Amino acid sequence: MSHRAPRGIARLDALLQxxxxxxxxxxxxxVTVLTRDHLGDRRxxxxxxxxxxxxxxxxxxxxxxSVTPSGSAEDIDRIETLVDRFREQFPIVx
Numbered sequence: 001m002s003h004r005a006p007r008g009i010a011r012l013d014a015l016l017q018x019x020x021x022x023x024x025x026x027x028x029x030x031v032t033v034l035t036r037d038h039l040g041d042r043r044x045x046x047x048x049x050x051x052x053x054x055x056x057x058x059x060x061x062x063x064x065x066s067v068t069p070s071g072s073a074e075d076i077d078r079i080e081t082l083v084d085r086f087r088e089q090f091p092i093v094x
Contacts, residue, residue, distance in 0.1 A: 020092045023052035023065060030067075030082060038078055048075050054093055063091040 021029075027049060034045040048071040055064045069079035 020094045021090060023054050023093050026065065026086070026090060026093050027052045027067075030079070030086065033082055034078065047071075049079055052093065057092065063087050065093045 027046070030049050031042050031045045034040070034049070035042050038045075048069055050068050050070060053066050053068075055066070057064050067079070067083055069076045069083075071079075
């Protein structure tokens with residue numbers, strides 16, 4: 001009988017083997033998608049997204065980053081919707 005890790009642990013192990021992107025790379029991707037999908041210039045979206053804050057994996061093992069968007073209610077909604085998608089794809093950054 002072979003020992004298999006529970007699904008969540010196996011997924012985490014797989015994620016940890018892939019080098020995570022940096023906070024600035026994540027921000028650049030967010031800005032690129034927002035610029036492409038909702039027009040406007042990169043500077044505007046970069047300011048609206050704000051900085052990507054990175055937390056310790058020890059205290060935030062499922063997703064170690066966050067953003068605090070600013071701007072109009074519509075812009076904030078667009079950013080938060082995209083951030084939710086990105087959290088599924090890129091839960092860990094460095």
